[in-house]
Amino acid sequence: MSEVQPTQPEQDNHPDQMPEFEERLLLAERKDWEINEAVLQPMFKTGRGFWILVAILSAIVLWGFYAWGYLIYWGMGTAGINRPVYWGLFITTFVFWVGISHAGTMISAVLRLLKADWRRPITRGAEAMTAFALMMAGLYPLIHLGRVWKFYWMIPYPNNRFMWPNFQSPLMWDMVAIFTYLIGSSLYLYLALIPDMAMARDYTEGWRYKLYRVLALGWRGTEAEWHKLHRALGIFSVAIIPIFLSVHSIVSWDFAVTIQPRWHSTIFAPYFVIGAVYSGLSALASILIIVRRSMRLQEFLRSEHFDSLGKLVMVAGMAWVYFWFAGFIVEWYGNEPIVRELIHEEVSGPLAPFFYLQMGANIIPIILLVFKRVRTTPVLLLGTTLLVNVGMFTERALIVIGSLQRNDLPFNWGTYRPSWVEISIVAMTFAGFALLYTLFSRIIPFVPVWEIKEGRLRYTLRRIGRLLVPTAAEIE
Amino acid sequence: MDKTNNLIALFHESTDTAEAIDELHTLGIDDEKMVVITGVPYPHGALGRQVEWLTLPYIVAVGALAGFLFGLFLAVITPHLYRLDIGGHPPVGFPPAAIIIFVFTMMATIVSTFLGVLWEMNFPRFGPAPYHKLVTAGHLAVLLEYPATLDSQVRQVLESHKAHHIGEPERMAL
Numbered sequence: 290m291s292e293v294q295p296t297q298p299e300q301d302n303h304p305d306q307m308p309e310f311e312e313r314l315l316l317a318e319r320k321d322w323e324i325n326e327a328v329l330q331p332m333f334k335t336g337r338g339f340w341i342l343v344a345i346l347s348a349i350v351l352w353g354f355y356a357w358g359y360l361i362y363w364g365m366g367t368a369g370i371n372r373p374v375y376w377g378l379f380i381t382t383f384v385f386w387v388g389i390s391h392a393g394t395m396i397s398a399v400l401r402l403l404k405a406d407w408r409r410p411i412t413r414g415a416e417a418m419t420a421f422a423l424m425m426a427g428l429y430p431l432i433h434l435g436r437v438w439k440f441y442w443m444i445p446y447p448n449n450r451f452m453w454p455n456f457q458s459p460l461m462w463d464m465v466a467i468f469t470y471l472i473g474s475s476l477y478l479y480l481a482l483i484p485d486m487a488m489a490r491d492y493t494e495g496w497r498y499k500l501y502r503v504l505a506l507g508w509r510g511t512e513a514e515w516h517k518l519h520r521a522l523g524i525f526s527v528a529i530i531p532i533f534l535s536v537h538s539i540v541s542w543d544f545a546v547t548i549q550p551r552w553h554s555t556i557f558a559p560y561f562v563i564g565a566v567y568s569g570l571s572a573l574a575s576i577l578i579i580v581r582r583s584m585r586l587q588e589f590l591r592s593e594h595f596d597s598l599g600k601l602v603m604v605a606g607m608a609w610v611y612f613w614f615a616g617f618i619v620e621w622y623g624n625e626p627i628v629r630e631l632i633h634e635e636v637s638g639p640l641a642p643f644f645y646l647q648m649g650a651n652i653i654p655i656i657l658l659v660f661k662r663v664r665t666t667p668v669l670l671l672g673t674t675l676l677v678n679v680g681m682f683t684e685r686a687l688i689v690i691g692s693l694q695r696n697d698l699p700f701n702w703g704t705y706r707p708s709w710v711e712i713s714i715v716a717m718t719f720a721g722f723a724l725l726y727t728l729f730s731r732i733i734p735f736v737p738v739w740e741i742k743e744g745r746l747r748y749t750l751r752r753i754g755r756l757l758v759p760t761a762a763e764i765e
Numbered sequence: 766m767d768k769t770n771n772l773i774a775l776f777h778e779s780t781d782t783a784e785a786i787d788e789l790h791t792l793g794i795d796d797e798k799m800v801v802i803t804g805v806p807y808p809h810g811a812l813g814r815q816v817e818w819l820t821l822p823y824i825v826a827v828g829a830l831a832g833f834l835f836g837l838f839l840a841v842i843t844p845h846l847y848r849l850d851i852g853g854h855p856p857v858g859f860p861p862a863a864i865i866i867f868v869f870t871m872m873a874t875i876v877s878t879f880l881g882v883l884w885e886m887n888f889p890r891f892g893p894a895p896y897h898k899l900v901t902a903g904h905l906a907v908l909l910e911y912p913a914t915l916d917s918q919v920r921q922v923l924e925s926h927k928a929h930h931i932g933e934p935e936r937m938a939l
Contacts, residue, residue, distance in 0.1 A: 455849055456844060457844075457849075507891050510804055520822075524874075528875055529875065746808075
């Protein structure tokens, strides 16, 4: 085959395809220092809008802490939870945040192992999302304890109370699994960050220099360091996948090992995991679109990345529908009285608005994502992925709250209405997540610069017929 | 003992670097006397260097085993020490024990990978070390230690492959 020299595309022949190739060409032609500056410059710009956002989010977080303090002082009675709905908005949101955390590993670890090159610019955003979502999720078991200062009783150490954690309890599994995932995802995020900390160290001064210097740990970029980092990231990628699968499985077993109707299901673990992936990937797409615009990272987060992410969301959505249906049909066919009552409540009873919101908000996006225009138009993709998370939050609420309203003792049926304390605390975690992410995006390079440069090494442009096509070499 | 010189040279691109390294090898300078610093991870063999043998997988394996044993201790031994009979289950059941053992094994695997790679890289290391900030800007740096008698030949090789900023390496606080 004759070798074709890369040339500029003929813009008049393929107007639809050219912008994408031009963007790639632009990045390919950028010098390393230009890429560094393109990533670092937006971090240093914190205008009035940024500080207003930080102030609003901080105010919500402070209000949430006040509500938590109120809950601690006056007791759990200030929350709306009561018999039979003893798990309310707190546990619903806990499950939601654990679900959101699943995107990071999916993008970073799974796609790294599959050598999917489009992952490169979005890995850090995804990993940060995992870590922050788990931090928010981890608050809920503490909040739900009521007497939060008794938390240390769950830590196994010899004590004069002769008390020991019950390792047969799903809540104990929960604690160790979430703690493990938080440690794993934080270390994974940090390890891949070290070379970029060194890059930022070389470009900054003042407090930023001090911070980046400490975080870079003395990184220089010797061949040996790169080799070891690659090996460690490879091990991380393999090790974190079973953890990622186990965490939401264990969360699902909090429900499934009880004999509560609609919870006692063998399909709950994979159903929860795929729901988490669906919700996490959607949240990632939403966040990337917002960050891309606010930090002007259009050169790095391009339509091809959103196209691929959109396809992944669509596939996860189809899998979610399959698992939901597989669980639903068995329950419907079994026709047990309490389950029948619960299904009736959802389909045509007082829970119907939530049920149809759940189904609509989860299924309509799948249909929309079939269209490339939706996947590659930021505003459309943002709307679609936000809709998914409305649907997934509603799904969690129906599972946790909806199911608990009916049980095997009809005299013990009841309803639930969240109190201002619960709503405030839930708002605190959403604002807290947004605040952490906002600050993170201005302190840490949002785009993994070294991974981008590594990916660039692999690419050449080849002419195939009348097209100029990026071609990747297998060098990892 | 022969007097040795230390030198740093920067290159614009990898082919020149690899060719210069090959010629430095032919001058008798060993791989151990050369350090290549880059802002991008180049694939193995791209710069004509030996791949270093790592102990990291062994550290990880030992860590995973330690986590497994700790999980086994918590899930299988301690329930007999603090007996709690619930739900008609035996004090130690396979499914809960499997979960606890699995999670602790994975936690130890992850933590030992992290600590292992830091140990292998000798991190953190904040003291002064030979470095050049242009590495971050895309240049490839080669640090050399060689007998002083080869000085002119080494410089000639480096210059013939378009090296620049050739000179004594600056030790920078990292």
